[in-house]
Amino acid sequence: MILFDHVSKLYPGDSKPALDQVSLHIAPNEFVFLVGKSGAGKSTLIKMITKEEIPDGGKIIIGGIDLDHVKKRYIPHYRRRLGVVFQDYKLLPNRTTYENVAFALEIAGMSNKEIGRTVPKVLDLVGLADKAHKFPRNLSGGEQQRVSIARSVARQPKILIADEPTGNLDKLTRREIIELLQKINDYGTTLLVTTHDESIVNDLQKRVITLKGGRIVSDQKQGGTYRLDKETFVPPTKLATSPKIIRSAPRNNPTQLKRKVI
């Protein structure tokens, strides 16, 4: 679904490349975490996928589309096939929740009838059916992020990219958002999530790709324990012997229970 082949990027004026010969492959329906400190190249990699930045070298193929062949005027059409979620939500401030989600469908030219059918379902999925006519300024951070997720999945993209989706949220809300993302993944969407939140990575036990200085330093298929401070992985076998880490994973979280009831 996502294929990077020896992709490099050097921003003008920088001495070190932001991405250095990065190769990775993400299969359909995978849930992948992309971790690394700020400046490791996570954002650049995301920007390559959304074709905001063009690589200096290498090849990128997303959902069967070779990005070299996407002409400038077709970039909007290409982007409509992706779902993108940001740390700062990037909602339209003077449009309501409903309109924000509908916007993603309107730009693709969906009829009002179809939009009227789709948006409530999507809002229901993210649990915001009762806040459809509120403006973003009247929503909490977690709610805004859910609107953002609703917007990105409304078009049923095969790929969802989430750039630090939990970066601005508190611990409980983070869990809810991640659960939501997992639910979307269960429906068959490929997910690429960047984060530097250890607890999420460690709790979900999904594939984790670690970037450091523009290079992939580890690609852990079965998950593991990520230590941001050391930028290293503890293999899954060692997990049991590390009580501190187990404690850090909020397994008996009340919110989690609540969500399960729903």
Next chain:
Amino acid sequence: MANKKFSKFEIRKSRNSLRTMTKNSNRHRLRAIRRIIKYGMLSFFRNIWLSVAATLVMTITLIILFVTVIASVILTNTADAMRSKIDITIFFKPETSERVLSDMTNIIKENPNIKSIQTATAKTEYQRFLKENSDDPNLLQAIKTDSELETIMLESMQATMRIKVYDPEKINEIKTLVKTNSTFSKAIDNTKPATYDVNSTEISTVTSWANIAKNGGLVIGAVFLVISILVIFNTVRMAIFSRREEIYMMKLVGADNSFIRGPFLVEAQMCGVISGIFASAIGFHGFRLLAPKFDAYGIDISSISKALFSYRLIFVFLIAITIGMLIGTISARLALRKHLR
């Protein structure tokens, strides 16, 4: 619960509709236009303070434009009126016959600057004098009873030629023609100089002032207009700059540039239309209030007011709206260009 509502089956079904909806059909385009207009209007009302500010600035510009146009028309009219009042009177000896006068008329007619020529022999001048003083019975009585007085009066009258010209600045040509032509020099009464000699300084003052007023008005108007267009442009640019994040987000979600630009243009055009309505309303009302003052100063504005308040009212109104829309559209387009690259 939510899971059931949003089943995998639904997803597959919607995916098919996604495929069909990316087709660029006419229906699709119409839909996009409808949405652009809707969101433009929504955004106009949701950013009401920004809209009000932009509308006010545009209104002021349009009023300046209105005033400039009216003022230049008034000045041109006034200057023309002043010029048309300038005429030359050449006096000839009393005995000059009608035949000589018509000969001279034919000679002077050659000059393209001549608008009209009126000639009169001494006798007709005398009759005109009598007519002009018909409300003075004492004078008429005196002339009637005293035949000597009548002869004196007749002798004191001169044959005249009154000339109106198109361009007062070219009066000298006529002057030299009259001076050099033998028919003229024979008939001219040397005791009474022609009026272009008397008025020459006044003629030149009037013409130069009229020119200064006209050109100066145009220059000042143009300067004001340029300044206010710059102010509008800046207002629109600030408004768009404050929403650059939104533009960026729309781009990332996959909106076409035209779909991003559209609502902004609609918004700017709405400002233009509203300011056009305001400006023409204020302009008309102001003009109506000021009209008596112009009359008091002896400035003739009847032709303008007739033009303004007849069928051209709608015309002026439409022009104001069009200009408002144009200024809005152009400045929004220029300001957006940077963000949509």
